[in-house]
Amino acid sequence: MKVLAINSSPRGKDQSKTELLLDSLVEGMRSADADVEVVHLRAKKINYCIGCYTCWTKTPGQCVFKDDMTRELLPKFLESDLAIFATPLYHFGVNAQLKTFIERTLPAIEPFLIEHNGKTSHPMRGRHPLMVALSVAGFPEYSIFDQMSSQLRQIYKRALVAEIYRPASETLVQPAFEKVRVDILDAVKQAGVEIVQNLKVSDDTMKRIVQPVxxxxxxxxxxxxxxxxxxxxxxxxxxxxxxx
Ligand SMILES: Cc1cc2nc3c(=O)[nH]c(=O)nc-3n(C[C@H](O)[C@H](O)[C@H](O)COP(=O)(O)O)c2cc1C
Known part of the structure; x- marks a missing residue:
């Protein structure tokens, strides 16, 4: 399984809890023989989508920009079997870096509208990867992720095979929470194994990831x-x- 992990935290390894969890997930996936590449959006230049629709009309599938998104990231994303979106929760949603990435995937979507059971969507242009979402948040209640989860499920539908959300993220690195941190990171690693093997995270593993701290x-x-x-x-x- 070819996996592309996209980390949108602007903070470095010394501080980022997104990266802390992502490292464990990737470790688990690699131990189950997945071929995982990690990219950090903080090191990339990605323009905002300007809504010109050139990628839907004059040059179908091709964006007007030549930047890290068109040169590197979109091709890698579309070639992967599974992509991980790893983002800190910012103002109840994915952060701006990841949102910019998501919007710039427009060339990989068709302009035409489909209606199904009273809901409208666009068909995909070509093959798209399955998706995993991983996020961390400062607040302790799990419901803090409701809006993000709802948005990602709306966009990716059944392609979104797993959502790994960890509230009270900043407490995890405090010495008093050492034991629980070790268990949570071990559970995230186990989730990586399960996603590669079964394309889902078991209830037992999920319970350990979201355990109240x-x-x-x-x-x-x-x-x-x-x-x-x-x-x-x-x-x-x-x-x-x-x-x-
Ligand atoms: C701009 C900004 C917005 C944030 N919004 C939220 C929020 O809505 N809810 C929350 O629980 N934490 C929020 N946080 C806290 C972060 O989610 C938390 O510190 C997380 O660990 C950051 O990820 P990182 O450690 O990978 O940088 C916010 C932090 C920043 C800087």
Missing amino acids: IDLKTMCAGANMLWQTYIDAGVTPKEAMEKK
Whole structure:
């Protein structure tokens, strides 16, 4: 299985919880013999879609831009059997980097409309990969991912074979949560194995990934104290981490 993992977190490995989880998922997939390539959108130049529809009319399937999306990413995406979208939750949805990527896949969609059971969609132009979504969020409640999940399911429908969402992501790296972090990352690795072998994540594995790690009140109190410490010291979270 050829897998393309697309990481849209702007933060580097030292800080990113998206990448922390993605590393485990990829490790699991590779251990099940998948051929996985990871690309980091933060290192790529991708223009916004300008809505000119040239890719639907004058040059079907071809975008007007020549950038990392047309030269590298879209061909790789369409050649893969499975693509992973790994994104931090930003304002209840995928972040702008990933949204820009998604919008620039327009050349791989046909302009024509199909109506099915009262719902409208576009046919795909050629073959598309199956999809996995992976995301992390600061807030502790799982429902924080509802809008993102709904949007991705609307776009990718049955091609979206697995959704791996981990709330309270920032707590995971704190020493007090060491044990639970190890279990969650091991479960994400197991999810990688299961996706390659069965194209789905089992209920038991999913339960371990989403296990509650902290109650809402404790989370709010702890987070508020931490932010106040950063504000008082005049440092960003990254600077505070580096000072330690
Ligand atoms: C611009 C921005 C918007 C965010 N929006 C949300 C949000 O809507 N809900 C939430 O729970 N966390 C939100 N967060 C927190 C991030 O999802 C969280 O810190 C996550 O770990 C970031 O991923 P990363 O560690 O890979 O950078 C936001 C963070 C930023 C910077």
